[in-house]
Amino acid sequence: MVTVAPSECEASPTWAYALQLPHDPRAARIARVTLRAVLAGHDMSQLLDAAELLATELVTNAYRYSNGPATLRLRGVGRSRLRVSVWDANPYIPPPFDKRSGPVGIVPAEADRGRGLFLVCHYAEAWGGYPLGGDLSGAGGKLLWCEVGAPAGGWITR
Template identity: 85%
Template structure:
């Protein structure tokens, strides 16, 4: 199910899309396809590469560390900025998202041969700002957390 809301601000139009994703390894691909269509529809294709990477890593994190569905939310903030956020049912805020908008070059907590553990650090490297917070009973009534990041502008 996709939810769309549009509103006009004096400075720039803003919009939001929410996409419910099943707990399925194909969820990241579905998120990328949706993201491409949304950005093209709003004339923001210049953000496609970085936004795809960010959305893929956030959705993959939700799939790997949660047992239920996730929700991808895309929000145009005006002035060519995009916020990508993902909700999942696991309330744990992983590093480095516990520290909002930290240093641009964060140490990766895995060895060079590790097969996992770099995704959220990539998000923090490519996003302009990021954050995360636990939700008490929020989306879908089950708490969890929301991780978000912004690009563009």
């Protein structure tokens, strides 16, 4: 189910969409299709390449390291910035999203995992994570998020 909450203020338009994703290897593809439609609908297609990569990596991380469903949330911040958030039921917040570890290091070429969050940290303008739930047990899972914005020189036309 997709939901939207349009802004009341035209000067700084904000909106949010949430998409429930089952624990399914096709979830990242469905997230990308939804992201393309949302960004096109809000005339923000210039963010598509980076946003698609970031959303794919966060949704894939939720699928690989959680046993249940996930939720993708897309939120427009002003006219030129997008926040991508992914909730899953696993309470473990991986480095460096846990803010206790150092930066993500380069993954060895022979490794078959470990590049996704490195890409998020490299391409996102901001990123973070926090536990969800009312207690310290992490029963509510976690939320990982990142933001991408328009290039510093303004919009790039294709």
